[in-house]
Amino acid sequence: MTIELTSPMPFPAAGTILTPKALTFIEQLHQKFANQREERLTDRALRRQHVSETGRLDFLPETRAVRDDTWSVAAAPPQLQDRRVEMTGPATPAKMAINALNSGAKVWLADLEDASTPTWHNVVDAQLNLLQAARGELSYTSPEGKEYALRTDAPLAVVVARPRGWHLPEKNISVDGQAAIGALVDFGLHFFHNARQLLGNGSGPYYYLPKLESHLEARLWNDVFVFAQDYVGIPQGTIRATVLIETIPAAFEMDEILYELRDHASGLNAGRWDYLFSIVKYFRDGGTDFVLPDRATVSMTAPFMRAYTELLVQTCHRRGAFAMGGMAAVIPNRREPAVTEEAFNKVRADKTREANDGFDGSWVAHPDLVPICREVFDSVLGAKPNQVDRQRTDVSVSAEDLLDVGSADGSVTEAGLRSNLYVAMAYVAVWLSGNGAVAIHNLMEDAATAEISRSQVWQQIRNQVTLADTGRTVTAELVQRLLEEESQALRAEVSAELFEKYYVPAQALVADICLSETYTDFLTLPAYELVK
Ligand SMILES: CC(=O)SCCNC(=O)CCNC(=O)[C@H](O)C(C)(C)COP(=O)(O)OP(=O)(O)OC[C@H]1O[C@@H](n2cnc3c(N)ncnc32)[C@H](O)[C@@H]1OP(=O)(O)O
Numbered sequence: 001m002t003i004e005l006t007s008p009m010p011f012p013a014a015g016t017i018l019t020p021k022a023l024t025f026i027e028q029l030h031q032k033f034a035n036q037r038e039e040r041l042t043d044r045a046l047r048r049q050h051v052s053e054t055g056r057l058d059f060l061p062e063t064r065a066v067r068d069d070t071w072s073v074a075a076a077p078p079q080l081q082d083r084r085v086e087m088t089g090p091a092t093p094a095k096m097a098i099n100a101l102n103s104g105a106k107v108w109l110a111d112l113e114d115a116s117t118p119t120w121h122n123v124v125d126a127q128l129n130l131l132q133a134a135r136g137e138l139s140y141t142s143p144e145g146k147e148y149a150l151r152t153d154a155p156l157a158v159v160v161a162r163p164r165g166w167h168l169p170e171k172n173i174s175v176d177g178q179a180a181i182g183a184l185v186d187f188g189l190h191f192f193h194n195a196r197q198l199l200g201n202g203s204g205p206y207y208y209l210p211k212l213e214s215h216l217e218a219r220l221w222n223d224v225f226v227f228a229q230d231y232v233g234i235p236q237g238t239i240r241a242t243v244l245i246e247t248i249p250a251a252f253e254m255d256e257i258l259y260e261l262r263d264h265a266s267g268l269n270a271g272r273w274d275y276l277f278s279i280v281k282y283f284r285d286g287g288t289d290f291v292l293p294d295r296a297t298v299s300m301t302a303p304f305m306r307a308y309t310e311l312l313v314q315t316c317h318r319r320g321a322f323a324m325g326g327m328a329a330v331i332p333n334r335r336e337p338a339v340t341e342e343a344f345n346k347v348r349a350d351k352t353r354e355a356n357d358g359f360d361g362s363w364v365a366h367p368d369l370v371p372i373c374r375e376v377f378d379s380v381l382g383a384k385p386n387q388v389d390r391q392r393t394d395v396s397v398s399a400e401d402l403l404d405v406g407s408a409d410g411s412v413t414e415a416g417l418r419s420n421l422y423v424a425m426a427y428v429a430v431w432l433s434g435n436g437a438v439a440i441h442n443l444m445e446d447a448a449t450a451e452i453s454r455s456q457v458w459q460q461i462r463n464q465v466t467l468a469d470t471g472r473t474v475t476a477e478l479v480q481r482l483l484e485e486e487s488q489a490l491r492a493e494v495s496a497e498l499f500e501k502y503y504v505p506a507q508a509l510v511a512d513i514c515l516s517e518t519y520t521d522f523l524t525l526p527a528y529e530l531v532k
């Protein structure tokens with residue numbers, strides 16, 4: 001066998017997941033698809049290079065027929081007909097998984113991606129929790145003795161697992177001497193252990209696919225699904241995938257992405273945070289027209305964001321697919337009623353806009369937000385499980401609309417720059433400690449939101465932006481100084497031990513990626529080198 005674990009089993013029960021048969025499946029996936037994955041990653045670099053030379057993206061002339069023809073995706077299985085509330089969160093620790101399954105949401109996006117640090121322990125523990133959940137066997141006792149069990153008085157949320165994106169390796173497994181591919185490890189282990197079990201439960205192997213940049217990446221996933229279904233001997237078309245439209249090039253290929261996955265597609269999701277990250281990344285050297293205002297001031301009602309979400313709803317419904325809303329990152333705080341009230345109001349407003357625009361359901365980051373999202377969608381859907389029949393023929397979105405980044409209100413301020421540096425450092429520190437999502441100043445921060453923060457800083461230096469509140473120009477020297485000041489603020493907030501262990505390396509990493517001449521494509525790639 002050419003597959004090997006390059007690290008010891010992370011904990012004794014890991015053998016339930018890392019079985020010889022499951023590893024053989026991962027090996028086969030790798031051998032069949034590693035080259036295609038490499039080609040797709042090369043395409044990404046070439047396309048970005050083209051954008052940097054032309055300052056432009058457009059709908060593809062060669063796929064016009066796919067956009068113009070009449071076709072639909074496969075019908076949604078019964079369990080995915082009603083997705084009005086989707087809870088997101090990591091699948092490890094077990095407590096979070098149980099809380100999400102019990103939350104009353106219709107779906108749980110079990111996140112192996114942006115809300116999870118892919119430490120070897122987390123990667124395998126998340127799989128173990130999902131395996132036990134599929135068999136109704138997941139339970140947990142906290143160190144304080146609080147018991148957690150799967151509820152039996154109401155339906156559990158349907159699991160839709162989100163594997164890592166194509167770019168991330170899994171360094172604890174090697175195949176033919178190369179690091180395994182994170183996406184194939186996450187999908188492969190989940191599918192191998194649970195596909196048949198989930199079908200037996202009346203559910204199925206359902207996935208969210210993150211960070212796609214083209215329909216060819218969707219084709220690659222489709223090829224993986226076809227191979228995997230044959231491998232375990234379940235009917236073709238059993239898998240259902242919802243694709244996150246969270247990169248700017250993918251917004252130009254929504255039809256094509258659904259078309260490639262048409263036998264397995266169940267919808268698209270408007271992943272707003274990664275979308276903003278992608279805009280900054282793609283147009284980072286596109287001049288000041290592409291410089292976004294402070295992260296906190298970019299709203300979903302900015303014309304270019306509205307163009308993106310409206311096009312998504314229209315495209316999905318035209319193809320019989322679900323349009324899923326995104327994440328309002330404000331979260332409640334059970335100890336602070338005023339914070340909770342503000343979060344409820346903001347989430348209600350966000351979900352109301354989505355429901356009225358035609359989305360079929362949306363995401364929440366915290367169990368206390370489930371009732372708000374449900375109530376809003378109940379009031380718009382009435383007795384219907386979804387509103388896929390709402391065609392939105394009134395929508396007309398051009399390439400210019402999608403690229404009208406300058407239409408965002410707001411300015412770049414020193415307060416916003418400081419906040420970006422603080423969040424990037426604090427998030428990376430928490431990520432290095434093994435938590436992929438954290439509340440910072442009552443906002444949910446995960447890999448996507450941290451990517452925006454650090455990318456904005458890089459873009460502001462590159463464009464020598466003038467700060468609206470202080471009149472200073474953003475330079476490497478200014479950023480270095482503010483980074484040190486924000487780091488001192490963080491030093492005052494955490495223990496000396498934590499600071500040395502996680503915040504010092506986080507500061508070094510953020511300094512490196514914000515100040516270097518070359519832009520770093522994903523923050524999680526250099527960060528991954530620092531975790532076991
Ligand atoms: C841009 C995107 O990709 S969005 C999707 C990816 N991001 C996410 O999924 C983030 C999901 N959210 C979270 O991880 C969490 O809500 C956080 C980290 C932001 C805040 O978590 P906490 O600080 O634990 O919140 P809080 O203390 O209020 O939690 C209260 C209870 O709710 C539980 N809880 C909170 N959020 C979640 C969640 N997303 N899933 C399951 N349980 C949750 C906690 O475990 C805790 O349970 P307990 O009372 O049994 O101990």
Ligand SMILES: O=CC(=O)O
Pocket residue numbers: 114244246270271272273274275326327448
């Ligand atoms: O993954 C979702 C996003 O908003 O980013």
